[in-house]
């Protein structure tokens with residue numbers, strides 16, 4: 352199948368064969384790109400190569416032309432673009448494993464959303480840091496983020512995404528490669544803003560899920576989305592990001608999809624927590640990475656460092672890590688000191 356790719360053909364190595372890595376591999380192969388997917392789990396590679404199916408992408412067939420390998424050197428070899436598609440907790444180890452095979456100026460695109468708890472780094476910062484530690488040459492890093500559920504991309508449903516890089520030539524190169532009639536790509540210079548949005552919106556999605564799990568309605572969800580983007584913007588602006596980024600696709604767009612969609616594991620995990628399921632059991636039931644839980648510690652620390660108020664983030668933390676009763680926490684949010692929307 353051809354999804355009418357609109358730019359240059361490229362050789363792409365994808366590191367990570369989970370839900371998002373495989374959905375993108377399928378789309379990029381169907382666009383005519385040469386795609387090789389690597390996973391740290393050899394049995395996963397064998398299974399994907401043999402069945403041409405990914406367990407979380409029902410209805411999607413992986414094209415025969417998509418190559419799979421358990422050898423990271425093969426995925427990196429001659430790649431115009433190297434795509435990091437592992438969950439955020441594995442990004443540093445993956446950068447370490449790839450480091451020996453990275454040439455000067457390699458374009459690396461990260462799609463993992465999160466922040467490293469100890470360093471408070473975003474994912475492209477983690478990759479750059481680890482490559483430097485390993486003595487690898489300097490790469491050119493791009494964050495690719497937006498309202499993009501893999502389940503829908505795998506069915507060629509219309510989707511938009513943001514290619515973020517301070518070097519606009521690189522952002523546009525990635526835009527060219529990923530753009531097709533099913534995927535519309537916008538560029539943005541504000542890579543930190545785009546990455547912050549991607550990490551912190553998962554916490555707000557957990558809050559929206561908790562609210563639904565408690566039996567609260569659409570009014571509460573709309574409030575969480577709207578006030579959620581306000582607190583993410585507040586943090587981003589304090590960190591020097593562009594305010595406009597937060598009302599864009601990677602900000603408000605991704606928050607809406609994550610907080611409302613049945614595909615969102617953060618939203619579903621929150622719902623279980625709201626229904627009284629302990630967090631570890633909720634995560635086990637979801638069976639995939641719940642990035643919002645990993646992003647909590649870093650976001651809380653950044654809020655403290657920049658002196659920014661993030662009441663929804665604090666509320667989720669109190670429930671998930673502090674063992675607070677969700678109804679008491681909501682009461683606390685509703686009883687906060689009176690304020691204006693325009694401050």
Ligand SMILES: NC(=O)c1ccc[n+]([C@@H]2O[C@H](COP(=O)([O-])OP(=O)(O)OC[C@H]3O[C@@H](n4cnc5c(N)ncnc54)[C@H](O)[C@@H]3O)[C@@H](O)[C@H]2O)c1
Pocket residue numbers: 367368369370371372390391392395407436437438439441444445462463464465499500501502639640642
């Ligand atoms: N799924 C989506 O719709 C979607 C969309 C946009 C962004 N993302 C982001 O992409 C990232 C990956 O998400 P996903 O949905 O593919 O998650 P997933 O849970 O489906 O990914 C699991 C994959 O991680 C890899 N993995 C497991 N153990 C590993 C290890 N020890 N070392 C290295 N890799 C290992 C394996 O390939 C495994 O299949 C996340 O940060 C997520 O927020 C996901």
